[in-house]
Amino acid sequence: xxxxxxxxxxxxxxxxxxxxxxxxxxxxxxxxxxxxxxxxxxxxxxxxxxxxxxxxxxxxxxxxxxxxxxxxxxxxxxxxxxxxxxxxxxxxxxxxxxxxxxxxxxxxxxxxxxxxxxxxxxxxxxxxxxxxxxxxxxxxxxxxxxxxxxxxxxxxxxxxxxxxxxxxxxxxxxxxxxxxxxxxxxxxxxxxxxxxxxxxxxxxxxxxxxxxxxxxxxxxxxxxxxxxxxxxxxxxxxxxxxxxxxxxxxxxxxxxxxxxxxxxxxxxxxxxxxxxxxxxxxxxxxxxxxxxxxxxxxxxxxxxxxxxxxxxxxxxxxxxxxxxxxxxxxxxxxxxxxxxxxxx
Numbered sequence: 130x131x132x133x134x135x136x137x138x139x140x141x142x143x144x145x146x147x148x149x150x151x152x153x154x155x156x157x158x159x160x161x162x163x164x165x166x167x168x169x170x171x172x173x174x175x176x177x178x179x180x181x182x183x184x185x186x187x188x189x190x191x192x193x194x195x196x197x198x199x200x201x202x203x204x205x206x207x208x209x210x211x212x213x214x215x216x217x218x219x220x221x222x223x224x225x226x227x228x229x230x231x232x233x234x235x236x237x238x239x240x241x242x243x244x245x246x247x248x249x250x251x252x253x254x255x256x257x258x259x260x261x262x263x264x265x266x267x268x269x270x271x272x273x274x275x276x277x278x279x280x281x282x283x284x285x286x287x288x289x290x291x292x293x294x295x296x297x298x299x300x301x302x303x304x305x306x307x308x309x310x311x312x313x314x315x316x317x318x319x320x321x322x323x324x325x326x327x328x329x330x331x332x333x334x335x336x337x338x339x340x341x342x343x344x345x346x347x348x349x350x351x352x353x354x355x356x357x358x359x360x361x362x363x364x365x366x367x368x369x370x371x372x373x374x375x376x377x378x379x380x381x382x383x384x385x386x387x388x389x390x391x392x393x394x395x396x397x398x399x400x401x402x403x404x405x406x407x408x409x410x411x412x413x414x415x416x417x418x419x420x421x422x423x424x425x426x427x428x429x430x431x432x433x434x435x436x437x438x439x440x441x442x443x444x445x446x447x448x449x450x451x452x453x454x455x456x457x458x459x460x461x462x463x464x465x466x467x468x469x470x471x472x473x
Contacts (some may be wrong), residue, residue: 170437171245171436172436173433174433174434174436175432175433176427177431180424189201223254223257223258223429223431224253224257224430225258225259225260225430225433226253226433227260227432227433227435228259228260228261228262228435229262229434229436230261230262230264231265232263232276232302232305233268234267235268235272236265236269236273236301238276239272239279240439241436241438242276242279245435245436246279248435250286253286253288257288258288258291259283259288259290260422260423260426261291261292261305261309263292263293263306264296264302265299265302266300267299267302267303267304268301269301270301270325273304273305274301274304276301276305277307280305280308280309283308284310290308290309291309291310291311292309292312293314293418293419293422294306294312294313294314294413295318295418295419296319297320298314298318299319299322299401300322303320303384303412304380304383304384307384309387311415312412312413312415313413313414313419314408314413314417315417315418316403316404317404318403319402319403320402320403320407320413321396321402321410322400322401323381323397323398323399324377325377325380326399327369329357331357333359333360333361345358351368354366354372355368355369377397380397381397384397391410391412392411396412
């Protein structure tokens with residue numbers, strides 16, 4: 130009996146410690162959330178200045194102390210002179226606004242994207258352009274359709290749009306990329322996947338084996354077709370296939386509207402291609418990384434990185450982190466299944 134109480138006491142102590150730790154984490158998270166509650170808004174970074182500082186830091190690091198001081202003094206004088214010259218001159222250089230979009234299944238980045246696009250449209254002049262650094266493997270149709278619609282706003286306003294794909298713009302990601310006046314891809318970036326997919330498990334047999342009946346009542350013949358828990362019929366599956374074909378047709382029409390030189394029968398198979406192959410198929414226009422584009426742009430343009438930070442309550446942040454973890458797990462599984470395609 131004494132052993133029992135000792136074990137129980139140890140268990141209770143561990144439980145209390147765990148609960149206390151969780152409460153501390155929640156309290157810290159809540160406090161942090163309150164501190165950044167006013168953090169929502171637009172942030173702008175001058176990339177010309179950033180690159181100058183990076184270059185200056187490296188230059189001063191590879192020379193002796195005396196030369197480093199001289200360089201720092203010369204840079205300060207040059208920056209001051211350039212600022213005075215810009216203030217006196219009525220001429221302005223064309224501008225490039227850099228926007229980042231990192232996609233997920235629900236395209237949650239669209240909340241920030243719509244604000245960033247609105248901000249750019251409010252100030253863009255003739256000769257200005259937008260460089261979108263896109264990383265998006267696709268996801269829900271309606272969410273990515275909305276994201277693509279934000280980019281259409283730029284084109285309709287006459288603002289030149291370049292999309293740079295360093296890693297992936299596939300499926301819903303390519304739906305966004307195709308809006309651009311120019312698509313630039315890294316040699317091993319993944320593009321394409323112009324197709325539509327629906328997949329879900331069916332637990333009907335397992336429920337039936339355990340004596341569990343599933344009931345679903347709906348008004349409207351096609352309110353629900355394929356289901357996870359009921360018994361699916363061939364009619365249900367045919368209806369879902371028809372819906373997928375309809376979406377696929379809309380997808381092809383949207384891509385064809387902006388990339389009219391594509392051989393749609395060849396590229397709308399759901400396959401994806403790497404950057405060098407994408408050039409041959411006209412899915413992209415140029416091979417380069419976004420870094421190359423930016424280094425070239427700062428030579429004769431003023432380049433600004435535009436970021437809109439969206440405030441999220443703590444519960445939503447936690448749920449978003451859980452979603453991201455689930456997506457990461459799915460991505461790892463996909464990579465394991467496709468590992469034969471990777472260099473070894």
